[in-house]
Amino acid sequence: MSASSDRRFVIVLAGVLGGLVSIALALIVIASLTTRGVEGQPGLQTARLSERLAPLAAVATEATAQPTNAASAAGSGAPALSGAQVVQQVCSACHSAGVLGAPKIGDGANWGARFKAAGGVDGLAQVALHGKGNMPPKGGDAALTEDQVKVAVQYMLAQSGIKH
Ligand code: HEC
The missing domain is CATH 1.20.5 (Single alpha-helices involved in coiled-coils or other helix-helix interfaces)
Structure with a gap:
């Protein structure tokens, strides 16, 4: 080079x-x-x-922003849920299809016999409150009030054609 x-x-x-x-x-x-x-x-x-x-959604943590449910109604005295709503949210899990031997909503003969045996709405409501056999107390939702359980029983009776 x-x-x-x-x-x-x-x-x-x-x-x-x-x-x-x-x-x-x-x-x-x-x-x-x-x-x-x-x-x-x-x-x-x-x-x-x-x-x-950026987050897709924000979570509302304010107490006032929470939707009311069975749990928050407990203790307030007033039934925040109608019988139809309680049945739809809790009882229908078993009582729609007759799961575990539950009397089916609409089965007038079954409900009619139980209605008589328990001595009416109040008797049935007491059974529903405390449970019986495969029927758990309050249908398994401890947050339900006594009133809510009773209106649910009344609703299922009405749907089964039992006058009360
Ligand atoms: C986990 C299933 C289940 C759920 C949920 C449930 N039930 Fe029942 N229910 C049963 C079964 C099973 C029976 C039949 C019990 C028996 O006769 O031994 C029954 C029976 C009853 C009876 C008749 C009691 C009697 O004296 O014959 C009433 C009233 C009743 N349920 C109300 C309710 C209400 C009100 C709810 C909702 C708050 C509810 N049940 C939710 C399973 C359920």
Whole structure:
């Protein structure tokens, strides 16, 4: 290798290195502009990021924002749920299809016999409150009030054609 080709190699190498350094500097400047933003404005990437990271939904933790349910009605005295609602939410699990030998809603003969044996609505309501055989106390929902259990019994009787 001659001295002149050595010199040419050094010049070319310096040129390539200089070019790479200026490209790197340009990339750094572009990156800082897009992420940090200009004059206090959030950069393009930062804005997009916070948009993507935003939660899908917020959870309401205020007591007033909670829907009322059987549990919150317990102790308040007033039945917040109608007989139909209690039956739909609790009792129908067994009494719709006759699960575990439960008298089916609409089975007038079955309900009629039980109505007589228990001595009326109040007797049946007492059984429903305390349980019997496979029938759990309050149908398994301890949050139900006595009133709610009774209106549920009345509703199932009415649906089964039992006058009371
Ligand atoms: C886990 C199933 C189940 C759920 C839930 C359930 N019951 Fe029952 N229920 C039964 C079964 C089983 C019987 C029959 C018990 C027997 O005669 O031995 C029964 C019987 C009854 C009877 C007749 C009692 C009697 O003296 O013959 C009443 C009244 C009654 N349930 C009311 C309710 C009410 C009100 C609810 C809802 C608050 C409810 N049940 C929820 C299973 C259930």
